Amino acid sequence: MGERFKIAIVGSGPGGLSAAARAAERNESHVLLEAEPHLSNTIYLYQKGKYVMDEPGILPLRSPIPFAAGLRETILEGWDEAAARLKINVRYQHEVSAIKRRDDGIFDIKCKNGNSVEAEAVVLGIGLQGNLRKLGVPGEDLPFVQYQLDDPDAYEGETIVVVGAGDAAIENAVALAKQNNVVIINRKDEFGRAKKGNEQAILKAIDDGLIECYYNSSPEKVEALSAGRKPGRMILNTANGRAQILLDRVIARLGATAPRGFVEACGVVFPNKDPASVPAISAQYESNVKRLYIVGALGGYPLIKQAMNQGYEVIEYITGNAVEPADAPLLKAKFANLKGIGSVDQALAQIQKNVPVLSHITPLQMREFMLDSDIRTPAAGEVIFTRNDYTNSFYSIVEGEVRIEVEGKPQPVVLRRGEFFGEMSLISGRRRSATVTAGPNCILVETPRRSMNRLINSVEAVKADIDRVFIMRAIQSRFASEASTEQLAEMAANATLQRFKAGDYVFQEGDEGDCLHLVRIGSLTISRNIGGKDIVLTYVAAGNYVGEMALMGESKRSASARAAIATETIRLDGAVFKKLISRIPALRLRLQKEFKERTAANLAMQSLPGGGDIISFLMAQGAGEATDILLIDESLCVRCDNCEKACAETHSGTSRLDREAGPTFANVHVPTSCRHCEHPHCMKDCPPDALRRAPNGEVFIADNCIGCGNCERNCPYGVIHMASKPPKKPGLLQWLLLGRGPGPGEAPYDPNAKKDPTAKKAVKCDMCKDQPGGAACVRACPTGAAIRISPEEFPAYAQSRR
Amino acid sequence: MHDSILTHAKSRYLWISIGLSVVSIALYLWHDPGVAPNGGTWLGYTLGTIAALIIVLLLLFGIRKRSYSTTLGSTRGWLSAHIYLGTTLILLVLLHCGFQFGWNLHTFALVLMLIVIFSGFFGVYAYLRYPTLMTRNRESATRDAMLEEIQEIDQNALALADGIAPEIHAVVLRSIENTKLGGGVWTQLRARDGSDIAIARIRAAIEKRETQLGAAPAPMQAGQTIIAMVDFLAGRADDKQSEALRKLIDILSRKRSLATRVARDIQYQAIMEIWLYFHVPLSIALLAALIGHIISVFFYW
Ligand SMILES: Cc1cc2nc3c(=O)[nH]c(=O)nc-3n(C[C@H](O)[C@H](O)[C@H](O)COP(=O)(O)OP(=O)(O)OC[C@H]3O[C@@H](n4cnc5c(N)ncnc54)[C@H](O)[C@@H]3O)c2cc1C
Ligand code: HEM
Ligand code: HEM
């Protein structure tokens, strides 16, 4: 049996390290187990010289180890020093492989290196980075086999084998190929998993003979050689048998195994399969396994300071000391303008009691939910949001009522205490479909998109509640003016949610029509097969329905509907729908009228030679998920780059658009520039939630960006860059008349740039939301070549191009 | 949707210009100053003032174009106005001076103005014609990508030539040194590059080699194709070499087509920019001449 400790802490990230430090400070018996030979691997792996930020600024730090915004190196040094000073009992290279709770309540903790320890309580702080996937073949740990690459320029004249086919592998291979002889090993026969730009880059490099590629191949073993010019070799299994490569270095970029599997093996339960879900933990950070605690990013807190505070607090809780969490003052402040609601805990409980959809969540989730949310007490009659706003927060009604003015209905819909609204835009990523005003004595909780999505992904019951209401309301907003409540309820009862991947058919021309689809997320293209070729007729955005025609007479589908991007629809049963329209002549008439308009538009498109080709082209560029896309007509563009200059000039010196890069079809050019996606990929994984959507739809990056680069990686269109704030430039007249400083559109130069490294943050197109005149690129184009349009305008645009 | 500078806002400025012209002509015909029409009558003063204001407006376009944050109309709108009002100037000024010319500062200003305006016409022509040609010529590659490919080809060609014969290597090397894209204004406009010299030189080198080998060379005629050359060589050199030579000629042909495209790309861009080097400085000169004109008529008239 292994040594026995009171507390075992697994992972020495900010969460685990802070916990161990607090335990050491309090002289508790403890051990800190870290997989790597150094502390805090996640931070250790940041780029050298990265400026680490201490968001959220208002949150106080509570930890025996120091942390303030500064260079990665300074912070790591400070932590090493503190760990030594506090005599933290740390064991390096102890990767924990299993944690088992025995019947006597003691944990058995086994490490990969064969050691094991026992503990009365375990704190899991292993973060979300996971373990880098290794080659999984003999020789995977040889000194010349590495799993990451800091600086590709550090190698020269070597033969390097890169294993992997993702973005990281491709970027490394292409960068290394400049000075080295690079071979890339791909398990599959294509690079489909990578971003478009990367895929093109690697295929070109292979074509040009710069990089040699083994497709359908996997390594069998790596061996060190003692004789010969190369230090090692790799034996490969290829489609044509085995091959051998003599090499200097292997760089394997195989991604990381999410820690989830390990955590589940410890007995911790995740609410569902969604990779974004986090395990449910109590307000004391205890998981469903008794005395197994989870802190930091693994528990859903993705910032350093939060993790450190939790590390401290968890030790207090384990030792029976009921401290108030460091964020308590923040929560208290939120409730400050609510009188007579009692303590924070009481207030939270009250909200959960009043709003049924929140009753499903744990107290810790509730705290987190409220920390991210705002309490609003609008005066009666105040507008909460306006139809066509692009906001996407979610509102719960704690007290009072709100009025929803649905278009085409004289009477507003009234929602009361316990109900919620705003879920439509949250889910569809589209504009608000109605204006909402406050009623008397209204208390609302407004929750931002990210927190709400996290909740929906983590708690099945919340998702079910919201989906049910979404379906009901979607049906109402479409058919309420004609149908009665019971008829709508019957339709809703038979409705189901369906998901489609990009390119999937929702239905095909000639299919038997047995249902109707309301698009709730994503978009569709409608096409007909004419002369053996799919001709795109139109584009259907979220919020619209397709497939009604086959239900109203003709029984076969007259065209195919295909998901332009990942799409979700509400499928309404055909039989029920048919019954409904046979009973409601008004509905029938309206649908017929809409059908006529659609058919006319389709015919117009069909008769245009190649009219739909432009839509197809735009869809292939991912424009189906855009809300606003920059297009350049190359028959008008005189290549003066005034658009780029305008962008740079209005955005601290760096242009956020690359005019020249990007594909062109029939003179329509899609430059590299943000499309302000309906569901922005860039928002997916931003620790401080710095990516936001403004009311007019602009996706922008707020000042609390910590420069982690996740968004840059996540954006499939390559439009985000990391840049530091540039110095001020002299004005236009000074340049014009005196030749002072850099000219318009030129990057300002900074004499002390080298001496004083400043924080690099992510920058991207914000559609000039702070410019009173609107998008500078479009307004600066002297010839009118640059325009911005939204996908709804694609059909009209395609027609105007003829 | 996309609108060109000519059709901007339903050609609003075209109609304004036409209106302005019609009114001016009508006034000119109706007006009878008693003397020959000239800049000194009230109509002359009025038309002159309007013309001068328009010129100032046209000059301000240079500043508007660089004021990226202004909310004062779109750049395209400004340019559309610029073109139509600028063209109207010809008429306004001719009516202003009553078709009286002399060897003086006034007429000098007029001539300057006409040069500016006609260079503007060329600009509009270039703006309407070359963008499409440029897109077609690029075949959806960027210029940088083409240049990069040329560089790669050069490297590969050198490596290949290395394995064939020293003469060929020297020829390829010289041809790389001779390929100049861009360069002075004149070269840019003529769209020349040195890339086809390489193939001609290789041909010469082969010929020379043949004579040295002492065989009776079939005379290399101008019309003979590259492939025929390779076949011709294949009889003498070993397989590997002729294979390499074939490859070399392939990639050099590819390079030639690329280089031609890049040179043309540069040419188009140069044409779209070159006229501005007349248009803008002369418009400043025009401003100076105009100030001189106005001062002189006030002081010395
Ligand atoms: C590039 C980048 C930049 C960032 N910049 C900032 C910033 O400027 N400011 C900010 O506040 N946040 C930033 N973040 C987020 C921040 O790094 C994380 O929120 C934080 O590191 C989470 O801390 P943690 O303690 O939960 O886990 P981690 O820091 O991920 O630490 C986990 C530790 O556990 C170890 N471990 C894992 N598995 C095992 C195992 N089985 N056995 C033993 N040990 C194991 C790991 O080696 C690692 O040392 C950034 C993130 C990234 C990726
Ligand atoms: C404020 C604006 C202007 C004023 C007040 C003005 C005034 C005059 C006057 C008073 C004359 C008569 C001079 C004479 O007969 O000797 C004149 C002539 C003339 N002006 Fe202008 N003018 C103006 C703008 C312009 C402009 C914009 C141009 C063109 C660039 C122009 C070109 C001429 C020419 C070519 C003549 C004829 C000179 C000649 O008779 O030889 N003027 N102007
Ligand atoms: C006296 C009359 C004119 C003056 C003083 C004038 C002046 C100018 C100036 C100062 C610019 C700014 C160039 C820059 O800063 O890059 C410009 C641009 C231009 N002008 Fe004129 N101009 C005149 C007439 C015309 C006419 C008649 C035409 C066309 C019919 C014309 C067409 C253009 C065009 C196409 C541009 C380029 C726009 C761009 O690429 O940004 N101009 N002119």
Ligand code: SF4
């Ligand atoms: S940055 Fe990329 S992912 Fe984000 S909205 Fe723009 S295009 Fe979409």
Ligand code: SF4
């Ligand atoms: S905006 Fe981008 S770089 Fe900044 S914190 Fe968010 S994901 Fe990281």
